[in-house]
Ligand code: XMP
């Protein structure tokens with residue numbers, strides 16, 4: 001195998017492309033029911049949410065706008081601290097809007113709870129969250145997430161937007177990495 005091939009870096013595939021697609025069909029149907037007759041603003045959190053935003057938004061029948069934010073969470077290494085800085089803010093005025101935050105993964109929940117409070121302070125009609133993945137064991141804060149794709153074990157995962165040192169985001173599935181990758 002050549003060094004640029006990622007197959008040798010993967011330990012286990014937790015969720016296949018098919019499983020993710022089937023789950024997004026369900027979530028999109030639920031969102032369509034909940035937002036019937038309303039206008040919807042999808043807010044994606046860069047960079048991890050790119051895949052779920054693309055795949056979820058294409059399944060919606062509800063008229064939806066899309067906007068993006070980039071935030072950085074200060075912390076040691078891979079752990080977030082809840083201290084968040086906005087790197088790229090929304091272009092959209094949230095006054096009276098129905099906002100649905102689209103996220104890749106909720107780990108401690110610290111980033112998202114900060115984000116929800118920040119967006120709520122801008123006068124929207126509603127703020128809800130859709131996340132592809134959630135690690136329940138890692139929850140430090142109780143964030144109410146209306147739409148969750150999958151509950152996954154408390155392990156570091158990559159793929160479907162999630163990275164390790166900016167790599168593996170483009171994998172169509174969610175996987176754990178082989179130990180040699182970290183060393
Ligand atoms: P919170 O604040 O919920 O942070 O702890 C969530 C953010 O942490 C990153 N994260 C991961 N990234 N694999 C990744 O590639 C993981 O298993 C993982 N767990 C958390 C991610 O950026 C997420 O938005």
Ligand code: MG
Nearest residue numbers: 045048049104
């Ligand atoms: Mg993220």
